[in-house]
Amino acid sequence: MSKLGSLxxxxxxxxxxxxxxxxxxxxxxxxxxxTITAIVGLAVRGLNxxxxxxxxxxxxxxxxxxxxxxxxxYAEEASGHDAVVQELGSGGLRIQVAGVDTAKSDQIKxxxxxxxxxxxDAINADLVGPSWGEQISQKAWTGLIIFMVLxxxxxxxAFEWRMALAALIALIHDITITVGxxxxxxxxxxxxxxxxxxxxLGYSLYDTVVVxxxxxxxxKDLTKQTRWTYSEVANxxxxxTLVRSINTTVVALLPVAGxxxxxxxxxxxxxxxxxxxxxxxxxxxxxxxxxFIATPLVADLKETEPQMKALKKRVLAKRAxxxxxxxxxxxxxxxxxxxxxxxxxxxxxxxxxxxxxSQPASRGRGRGRPxxxxx
Numbered sequence: 001m002s003k004l005g006s007l008x009x010x011x012x013x014x015x016x017x018x019x020x021x022x023x024x025x026x027x028x029x030x031x032x033x034x035t036i037t038a039i040v041g042l043a044v045r046g047l048n049x050x051x052x053x054x055x056x057x058x059x060x061x062x063x064x065x066x067x068x069x070x071x072x073x074y075a076e077e078a079s080g081h082d083a084v085v086q087e088l089g090s091g092g093l094r095i096q097v098a099g100v101d102t103a104k105s106d107q108i109k110x111x112x113x114x115x116x117x118x119x120x121d122a123i124n125a126d127l128v129g130p131s132w133g134e135q136i137s138q139k140a141w142t143g144l145i146i147f148m149v150l151x152x153x154x155x156x157x158a159f160e161w162r163m164a165l166a167a168l169i170a171l172i173h174d175i176t177i178t179v180g181x182x183x184x185x186x187x188x189x190x191x192x193x194x195x196x197x198x199x200x201l202g203y204s205l206y207d208t209v210v211v212x213x214x215x216x217x218x219x220k221d222l223t224k225q226t227r228w229t230y231s232e233v234a235n236x237x238x239x240x241t242l243v244r245s246i247n248t249t250v251v252a253l254l255p256v257a258g259x260x261x262x263x264x265x266x267x268x269x270x271x272x273x274x275x276x277x278x279x280x281x282x283x284x285x286x287x288x289x290x291x292f293i294a295t296p297l298v299a300d301l302k303e304t305e306p307q308m309k310a311l312k313k314r315v316l317a318k319r320a321x322x323x324x325x326x327x328x329x330x331x332x333x334x335x336x337x338x339x340x341x342x343x344x345x346x347x348x349x350x351x352x353x354x355x356x357x358s359q360p361a362s363r364g365r366g367r368g369r370p371x372x373x374x375x
Contacts, residue, residue: 017239021231024296031173031293038180045183050190050274051084051128053137056098057105059112060124063091066116071095078111079104084188102127140194147201155212163212166297167205170289174204178281185277192275200282203252207245207290214241215295222311229312234299238291249287256280 020027051058059075066074068085075083075095084096097108105125113120148168155164178197182189215237222233259276302308 017236018242019235020238020291021235021296021299024292024300027292027296031289035173035176035180038177038183041180041184045186047179047183048186048188050188050193051096051098052191053134053189054098055129056081056096056127057100057108058126058128059093059095059097059109060088060126061093061095061112061116061118062122064093064116064118066093068093071112071116074112074115075108078108078115136191136194140198143198144201147198151205155209159212159216162301163215163294163298166294166301167208167212169297170208170286170294171201171204173289173293174200174282174285177285178278181281182277187273187277190274193278196275196278196282200279200286203283204286204289207248207287208294210241210244211237211290211295212298215298223307226311226314226318229315230302230308231299234295234302238295242291245287245291249283252283253280256283 061071064071068087071093072083072085072095075085075097079097079100081097081099086094086096088094095112100108105127109123109125110120112118113123148171151171152164152168155167175197178200182193187193215234218237219230219233222228222230228236256276256279260273260280303312
């Protein structure tokens with residue numbers, strides 16, 4: 001077995017682990033700091049909206065020896081606006097100028113042809129109205145709201161409302177960070193960005209639901225024992241799915257990183273930048289939030305219940321009594337296995353056990369009885 005596989009098995013069996021839930025205040029602080037930075041960047045710098053949302057003209061030239069920097073300078077001088085220039089695979093250039101009308105577009109086209117030593121007919125000019133971008137934005141917001149509502153309803157039915165609320169907060173956390181990164185780095189927001197933002201929601205939710213499913217299974221009949229608190233079971237759930245979450249995230253991030261750093265960085269493919277940046281940041285933020293935000297939030301919300309408060313008092317009281325007798329914490333926890341479990345079925349193992357798997361203890365079936373049928 002590989003080292004990673006061995007570690008995953010030990011994490012799953014509770015033999016090793018990291019106290020994610022116990023250090024949740026640190027993770028909350030980090031997330032708040034990142035979120036505030038993203039919001040400030042969004043408020044100060046704003047989003048660099050693409051031509052699809054602001055409207056303007058797109059000029060496409062045939063193969064030319066003019067560099068991207070020169071073409072950008074020519075376009076800005078001709079239009080009086082900022083221009084975005086991308087080199088095409090054919091050797092031509094794609095020049096975007098926002099906020100121009102038809103008359104201004106014809107003048108810019110003529111000036112570009114003159115400066116770049118091209119025929120005016122060789123340059124293709126297309127006008128893009130802002131109404132298309134507004135329609136896409138409205139549909140994106142509508143889809144996002146519907147998605148959030150359905151997610152909350154599903155998680156509330158499949159799990160409980162506390163998990164639904166925690167998952168919703170984690171999703172908002174991921175979207176806020178991704179949008180803030182766009183504002184800070186100044187990448188252009190296009191339809192590819194919208195597609196990427198909607199795509200990351202599924203990835204973020206997947207990791208969260210995996211941990212929630214493990215937590216739901218391990219917390220059954222938790223109040224019938226005095227060995228573990230809800231936060232400790234939640235922490236076990238994170239550790240038991242940790243390797244799986246890391247593996248799926250890394251596998252998803254590798255091709256996206258290839259699109260972002262190779263396709264967008266070295267090849268200069270603008271559309272790849274737009275969609276790959278949102279995917280890269282969103283996937284990383286989603287993996288982080290499922291481990292460090294969503295599950296600790298569930299633990300905080302769950303331990304406000306009277307039953308869980310009482311359970312925590314019993315667990316701590318038992319450990320304190322064991323410490324007063326000079327027993328170790330491990331010895332106190334082992335006492336759970338010796339407690340009567342009259343409320344559980346005879347053939348059931350104690351629920352909520354987060355240590356290594358154990359076989360159910362015999363209850364002395366058939367003690368003092370002859371074998372065979374009664375007469």
